[in-house]
Amino acid sequence: MTRVDARPGRRARHRRVVPLVAIGLVVGLTVAAVPFLATATPAAARIAAPATEPAGEPGPDPTTTDPTDPGPEPTEAPSTTPPEPTPPAATTEPAPTTTAPEQPAPTTAAPTAGPPPTTPSVPPVRPSAPATTPPAPPAGVSVTTDDITLTAAYWNAPSTVTTLRVTVTNTGVTPARIRLAYTLPAGLTDAGTGGCAPAGGGEHRCGEWASAPGVRFSTLLRVRVDGDAWKRMPLSGSVRVTATAPGVPGSVGDDEGFAVLFPPGPPVPGIRLAADAVSFDIGGGSSGLDVRLGNTGRVDAEGRIEVVLPAGVTVPAPPSGCTTVDPARTRCELGTLAAGRTARLRLPVSATPEAQRQAPLAGAVRAQLDPRSGPARQVQMSFRITAAAALATPVAPPPAPTGSQGVLAAEAQVGDGDGGGGGSVRRTAILLIVVSTLLVVFALTLATTSLRRRMTDPDTGVSPAPTE
Template sequence: STPPAPPTPPAPPVRPSAPGSAAAPPQSPLGVQVTTGDVTLSETYWNLPSTAATLQVTVHNTGTATQRIRLSYTLPVGLTDGGTRGCAAAGRAGAYRCGAWTAGAGARFSTVLRLQVAGTAWKQMPLSGSVQVIADVPGLAGEATDDQGFAVLFPPGPPVPGIALDADEVVFDISGSPGTLTLRLGNTGTVDAAGRVEVALPTGVTVPSPPLGCVAVDLAHTRCDAGLVLAGTTAEVRLPVEATPQAQREAPLSGAVIGQLDPRSGPTRRVQMSFRITAAAALATPVVSPPAPTGSQGVLPAGAATRDGGLTSVQRTAVILIVVSTLLVVLALTLATTSLRRRFAGPPPEPAPSPAD
């Protein structure tokens, strides 16, 4: 059966854009952008059967008209909605839909999603979700869409004495070149131990060439030998990481790492945690070309036209370059012709000497 329509959410506080922070003037009345925070869990997570968490969502009307903006979100396994006002389950598992807001041109507002994280969710890490927005103008054909992922970040655990684990954030710049994942496995016990780490990456993110001491278990998992970790010391492992364009557009994402110490004597110690994966491509402003819906994260649909005679910005640039090149060629030919004419004409004849008197 079709779920009932969710109630209208309360109007979030509208926050005007900071002076000088606005993007270039949009070319369409349609335009929307969404950004998210992360679901970050503290050490208390390990001591509770379920943990309340929040997710900050910011929506920006990047169009030139007042728009109706609808929001929906998808939660990963182990997370459920904790009673976000104005939002309700959308039918399929993990999907939720909220009512609509009306936002003026250029308006930016924030809302908070209230979530519950199960005490067993850590077993499924890495975990990521996504938030989607759809904007339209009543009476105007087309709509604008945007989406952004969010990471669920677990602290190292379940807590075990004698071992420490840490992982840096992975960042992909606008060029999309490979990033680096840095891991640190610490032996806080009193006995030397053999160290090992295993990394789990989300879909579209891989280790292209495992370094010495590491081996690819499968496409998503890489295992590395950290060597003998002396008591009171920390071993560091660095892995090259690359992501597909689609994975970068879906960022922020999360990965997971499992750290293990096998001491010379005593039981094996093992903990795991998650780390954040971000990409500059995910921050690109979406481009709108009504009436066709926009692609997420700034992708312009193929063949999309603009107001300038049906040409895209790339096509306009190409036409300008062709015209300038043609003018330069004509100018060069004119100068060359003039120079040749002067050369063939030779110097003017000397005046004849006057006859002697």
């Protein structure tokens, strides 16, 4: 007679394994949920905290003087014109505030009217945070300039008086007082710009404008170019603006360069020279410099081209026939140039980030033809150097947010400025996640081992009856 061996010890062991596995899984899932609770609760608190801060924004005493401008300053600002040259009657009044009604575009309501966060969880809010535009700074200013471009009439005059158009924009959200200063290179002097006075070293300082938020206006600087200034080419200058706003500490500013562009000359028969502008993209890549030298005479001549670049701009790899005289000068021998023919040359150009930020700049090309008979012929001209990095330079650092900026901004404020509290919460959350992961792995390992034993060792078996 046979009996079924129930093996109660083995059944008891299986009963203990199942509760252990269940307990391990429950503990792992509970601990895994703790980091979410630890991070979601502070995030919800951070969402609500900044919303109460912008209610009280006391402003310090307004400052009406600019401490960064020592020495006597002009008492009045230069005359202004609209940015668009269409209205001719805007040059009668020197005050820039006359153009304020034309450009009323204050933007104070847009940045502060953001919708309050309503979702308590972090993941739904994160995708929408990059889509929001940052608020405009309380005080901001930007400046753009044209170039001083001379015509062929320059070669037939002892000096030439021209104008440099400067456009200023109040990019802040509060009224500001704006000052302007400009530096002229050697060979250029101020020709009597109203509201501006020399400060030494080619620098001139002007009076201040009272500008409303969003207002954009222009002014014309009168400049005299000497008749022999072409011998010093390339020539470049710069314009700087600073703005102060009531209740905003310190000042903000912006600057931009301008180029002095001479036409090919002095005029000499039998030679023609042309050079294209050089531009740098946002990545610092250059379009290169294209130069064309034409022999318009009746005899063949040996051609030579010399390129002079401003500081920070170089020819990194001169092509065949060209040599680097110094970091700012490259000379190219073109060989014999037949009468009526034109030689074309392309030079690679590179610039340092600082030089690109100072653009627009000017470079110069000097060309020479040595004919088989007769005197040598020389001519030179300047070309423009622009860079996208100059337009991408931020005008002023973004201010600290004063209102609710969403979950991402709230987390950044708590994590960086509350004495390390946000960092300790993150470290605790990471530690809990690691511990919970280890517990879940242990529970799964225990369950897998138990299942393998059950598969290899059957629960029931037949054993022979004991002999009596």
